[in-house]
Amino acid sequence: MRAIGLLLLMVTFTLLGCNRASNGAPVVLHVSNWAGASDNPEYTRKIESLYRQFELENPGIKLEIESVPSDQYLQKMILSFVADTAPDVLSLDASSAAVFINNGVLRDLFPIAQKDKGFQASDYWPNVLGIDRRNQSLYAVPGDFTPLVLYYNKKLFDAAHVPYPSGHWTFEQFLETAKKLTIRDSNGNVKQYGFNLTNWMPGWIVWIWNSGGDVLNADGTAAHGVLDSDKTVQAVTFLRDMVLKYRVAPNLSQTEATGVDPFGNGTTAMEISGHWELPGFRTAPRLKQEDVGVTELPTTLPDSKTVMYEVAFAIPKGAKHPLESWKLIKYFAGALYQRAYQETGIAVCARKDVATERAKDPREQTFLSIVPSARGPWGAKVVGYDFVEQEGKKMMERVLSGTDPRQSLRQMADRIDSYFRVR
Amino acid sequence: MKKGKLGYLFIAPATIHLLVFAIFPMVFSVFLSLFRWNLLTSERTFLGLANYTYAFGDPLFWNALWNSTKYALLSVPLGMAAGLLVAILVNQKLRGVTLFRTLYYIPAISSGVAISILWIYIYMPETGLINSVLGLLHINNKTDFLKNESLAMYALVFMSIWVGLGPRMVLFLSGLIGIPQSLYEAAELDGAGKLRSFWNVTLPMLIPTTFFVMITSTIGALQVFTPVYIMTQGGPNEKTDMVGYHIYVEAWSKFLIGIASAKSFVLLAVIVLVSILQFKILKNQLEGYSTT
Numbered sequence: 001m002r003a004i005g006l007l008l009l010m011v012t013f014t015l016l017g018c019n020r021a022s023n024g025a026p027v028v029l030h031v032s033n034w035a036g037a038s039d040n041p042e043y044t045r046k047i048e049s050l051y052r053q054f055e056l057e058n059p060g061i062k063l064e065i066e067s068v069p070s071d072q073y074l075q076k077m078i079l080s081f082v083a084d085t086a087p088d089v090l091s092l093d094a095s096s097a098a099v100f101i102n103n104g105v106l107r108d109l110f111p112i113a114q115k116d117k118g119f120q121a122s123d124y125w126p127n128v129l130g131i132d133r134r135n136q137s138l139y140a141v142p143g144d145f146t147p148l149v150l151y152y153n154k155k156l157f158d159a160a161h162v163p164y165p166s167g168h169w170t171f172e173q174f175l176e177t178a179k180k181l182t183i184r185d186s187n188g189n190v191k192q193y194g195f196n197l198t199n200w201m202p203g204w205i206v207w208i209w210n211s212g213g214d215v216l217n218a219d220g221t222a223a224h225g226v227l228d229s230d231k232t233v234q235a236v237t238f239l240r241d242m243v244l245k246y247r248v249a250p251n252l253s254q255t256e257a258t259g260v261d262p263f264g265n266g267t268t269a270m271e272i273s274g275h276w277e278l279p280g281f282r283t284a285p286r287l288k289q290e291d292v293g294v295t296e297l298p299t300t301l302p303d304s305k306t307v308m309y310e311v312a313f314a315i316p317k318g319a320k321h322p323l324e325s326w327k328l329i330k331y332f333a334g335a336l337y338q339r340a341y342q343e344t345g346i347a348v349c350a351r352k353d354v355a356t357e358r359a360k361d362p363r364e365q366t367f368l369s370i371v372p373s374a375r376g377p378w379g380a381k382v383v384g385y386d387f388v389e390q391e392g393k394k395m396m397e398r399v400l401s402g403t404d405p406r407q408s409l410r411q412m413a414d415r416i417d418s419y420f421r422v423r
Numbered sequence: 424m425k426k427g428k429l430g431y432l433f434i435a436p437a438t439i440h441l442l443v444f445a446i447f448p449m450v451f452s453v454f455l456s457l458f459r460w461n462l463l464t465s466e467r468t469f470l471g472l473a474n475y476t477y478a479f480g481d482p483l484f485w486n487a488l489w490n491s492t493k494y495a496l497l498s499v500p501l502g503m504a505a506g507l508l509v510a511i512l513v514n515q516k517l518r519g520v521t522l523f524r525t526l527y528y529i530p531a532i533s534s535g536v537a538i539s540i541l542w543i544y545i546y547m548p549e550t551g552l553i554n555s556v557l558g559l560l561h562i563n564n565k566t567d568f569l570k571n572e573s574l575a576m577y578a579l580v581f582m583s584i585w586v587g588l589g590p591r592m593v594l595f596l597s598g599l600i601g602i603p604q605s606l607y608e609a610a611e612l613d614g615a616g617k618l619r620s621f622w623n624v625t626l627p628m629l630i631p632t633t634f635f636v637m638i639t640s641t642i643g644a645l646q647v648f649t650p651v652y653i654m655t656q657g658g659p660n661e662k663t664d665m666v667g668y669h670i671y672v673e674a675w676s677k678f679l680i681g682i683a684s685a686k687s688f689v690l691l692a693v694i695v696l697v698s699i700l701q702f703k704i705l706k707n708q709l710e711g712y713s714t715t
Binding site for chain 2: 075081082099103104105252383386387390393397398401415419423
């Protein structure tokens with residue numbers, strides 16, 4: 001009798017347990033990003049604690065984070081859509097956002113955002129939000145971003161008695177400055193370069209934009225007529241001359257091969273990069289963070305232009321829990337998360353109110369003043385832009401080993417256009 | 424009958440693996456090669472054999488095929504010669520010879536990516552191992568091996584010899600050990616010296632091993648991917664753009680999945696043709712020289 005009683009009790013408990021599990025089981029959201037794959041443990045810990053905070057605030061939701069190394073992220077995400085195992089929320093990098101947006105695999109968040117009083121599009125910079133918009137539709141909400149700026153080493157400027165750049169300046173003024181900052185020893189070997197040119201297309205496409213040229217036509221469908229235009233040729237020739245003629249910038253293999261950042265190492269006075277460099281300068285061997293100046297890129301136009309890279313959060317079209325996923329996106333794009341994220345110093349937050357909290361710092365103020373002149377990368381608009389960047393890298397290699405810029409740009413345009421034709 | 428059924432059970436895991444990870448993807452690639460389809464959308468256009476005609480008309484594909492051929496023609500014979508030489512060396516009855524056998528094999532069990540990064544450091548223009556050693560000898564040319572159009576291919580070939588040394592050594596070593604000692608004794612009685620025995624006994628008896636090493640090395644060389652992807656990305660100026668990497672770019676940078684699949688089958692056809700050719704040439708040699 002006692003045994004039967006015990007058995008009944010056990011069955012009841014088991015059933016109760018089952019009920020709890022089936023009724024109150026939390027919704028599990030699979031979130032993909034490349035953040036956890038970072039090699040900075042402090043950063044990873046911070047992001048982790050922010051995820052746990054969300055779970056505390058939303059007891060019915062559990063997060064399962066899938067971190068993918070950034071160089072494999074795009075392929076892995078594409079394959080997850082192909083295999084129908086896409087996450088509930090994914091991070092979208094502006095450089096490849098078009099792959100997902102243009103192929104129609106993301107959910108249009110506009111209807112859900114419009115109904116939600118807790119979300120205001122006006123909280124964000126319109127050009128940043130615009131990266132993931134197509135007409136009325138909104139395919140992702142931005143978390144953070146960075147425009148590319150020109151960094152300069154104040155110590156090296158002081159030593160060479162060169163005034164700091166302030167605001168608008170031309171290519172010629174830049175070249176003169178770089179010449180003054182290039183120092184040679186008695187044998188003519190360069191000890192310090194004025195500028196660090198890297199063969200990273202986002203870092204040099206801005207020179208093309210600032211000379212009034214571009215890589216693709218306005219709707220991103222063809223390269224000929226734009227990539228081989230006089231203005232683009234002019235910009236590429238200018239870059240070539242900096243390396244080969246005036247020797248104010250090291251040749252590419254030299255910078256790539258030494259494996260150290262010559263700017264952080266204090267052997268180069270200027271470089272173009274994004275906000276993510278700033279935390280790194282804290283630990284740079286021969287550069288103090290307070291010696292780093294930020295200014296806008298040189299231009300031949302009335303206003304300087306730059307490119308910006310942004311991280312946004314999106315929901316796949318077929319996601320099972322769109323409402324919970326939207327909650328998470330709102331959390332990522334909300335003030336609390338962004339303020340905490342901003343402390344990592346990696347980027348500028350997409351929320352204007354949070355980003356401007358740092359405006360007292362003159363460097364941050366310069367970043368903020370540059371934001372309105374920044375435009376999203378071509379990869380946010382054009383599918384397969386990765387290929388254009390690969391061809392760009394080859395083109396620059398050819399030019400810096402002596403091929404005529406116009407001829408090299410024309411070859412690049414041929415390849416891009418023939419690719420666009422079979423796409 | 425029951426025994427036979429049990430046999431199928433034993434081969435089931437390997438067969439299922441082969442079906443799922445090799446046969447099915449191959450069949451699916453045939454299907455893909457007939458369409459214009461980027462996989463992400465449901466929209467796909469049937470093109471028939473147009474992707475194949477595109478592949479044959481693409482000069483960059485021909486360039487990649489030519490580079491792969493060049494790579495195979497250089498790395499296979501040189502790699503085999505090095506493998507045989509090292510096998511003969513470690514076949515000596517010396518103390519500690521097993522240590523050398525192990526050392527030579529280590530590259531083969533290391534990750535291809537790690538090896539490629541290591542060799543980037545070896546080939547660096549300023550601080551690389553080769554240029555540093557040359558610098559000690561007062562040769563300060565600071566050659567950038569991987570960015571130099573006429574040297575990059577040789578740099579990859581040289582590295583492949585080192586990477587493939589271990590497996591080739593082991594295969595040749597087993598071939599060497601399998602040669603009956605009586606043949607050498609007979610040769611010695613007939614008055615043959617060391618060199619003569621090598622030409623008339625060792626080399627002919629190694630023909631089956633050589634044949635196997637040649638076929639597998641050629642297939643491997645035609646499929647090379649990792650070092651190109653990590654070290655040169657096909658550059659400089661497409662001089663090291665080999666067909667495996669070329670196909671990867673078609674599929675994953677340009678999302679031309681159909682064209683990439685069609686090109687894979689062209690590569691398959693090339694590999695099969697080359698293997699048949701090698702079979703034909705060596706067939707006569709093979710007969711009568713088996714160690715078994």
